[in-house]
Amino acid sequence: MIKPIKILFIICLWGWASAASAQEVYVSGITKITMRTGPGVEHKIVAMLVSGTRLEILEYQKDWSRVQTEDQKTGWVLTRFLTEDKPLTVQVQKLRRENERLAEALENSREENQALIEKNAALEGIEKKYRKLEQASADFFKLDARYKDLVTLSEEQQQQIKTLEKNLNNEQILWFLSGAGVFMVGLILGLSTRKKKKRSLL
Numbered sequence: 144m145i146k147p148i149k150i151l152f153i154i155c156l157w158g159w160a161s162a163a164s165a166q167e168v169y170v171s172g173i174t175k176i177t178m179r180t181g182p183g184v185e186h187k188i189v190a191m192l193v194s195g196t197r198l199e200i201l202e203y204q205k206d207w208s209r210v211q212t213e214d215q216k217t218g219w220v221l222t223r224f225l226t227e228d229k230p231l232t233v234q235v236q237k238l239r240r241e242n243e244r245l246a247e248a249l250e251n252s253r254e255e256n257q258a259l260i261e262k263n264a265a266l267e268g269i270e271k272k273y274r275k276l277e278q279a280s281a282d283f284f285k286l287d288a289r290y291k292d293l294v295t296l297s298e299e300q301q302q303q304i305k306t307l308e309k310n311l312n313n314e315q316i317l318w319f320l321s322g323a324g325v326f327m328v329g330l331i332l333g334l335s336t337r338k339k340k341k342r343s344l345l
Contacts, residue, residue: 197212
């Protein structure tokens with residue numbers, strides 16, 4: 144009863160150690176290699192792996208290593224065809240993707256910058272209109288105050304004109320009465336002088 148438990152424990156420990164030692168490697172710089180169901184050329188081919196294929200080592204041995212692909216296929220490949228160095232093709236692809244990402248980010252930044260420029264121009268236009276309205280309002284208040292002053296001045300002048308007209312009318316009546324009085328006095332004096340002359344002749 145103890146032996147099966149020990150065996151199971153050893154198997155679990157071996158499996159844990161294999162998983163813990165999983166390592167990322169790549170197919171080295173040859174065109175293609177075979178991945179087989181077992182560690183030997185007599186085993187069936189599972190897949191053909193091209194140079195630069197990323198693999199995960201599940202079990203490392205001197206001649207053959209058990210690996211797993213990114214699409215979860217497992218098999219055995221010749222250890223000498225594996226390398227921890229990233230192939231140039233992988234590095235180029237990574238740099239190309241990074242360059243595309245940066246180019247896209249740059250384009251987005253340009254679009255955002257253009258949008259901000261247009262927004263700023265619109266705000267400047269609104270500010271100019273506001274300044275004009277503010278100036279127009281100030282001019283309106285000035286004109287309104289000037290208009291009220293002119294209205295007051297006009298009312299005062301109208302009042303003065305009425306006063307002058309009234310005084311003028313009074314003077315005209317006075318002159319008329321004065322002239323009529325002088326005429327009447329002259330007429331009376333003239334008549335009385337004639338009477339005196341007639342009496343003296345008699």
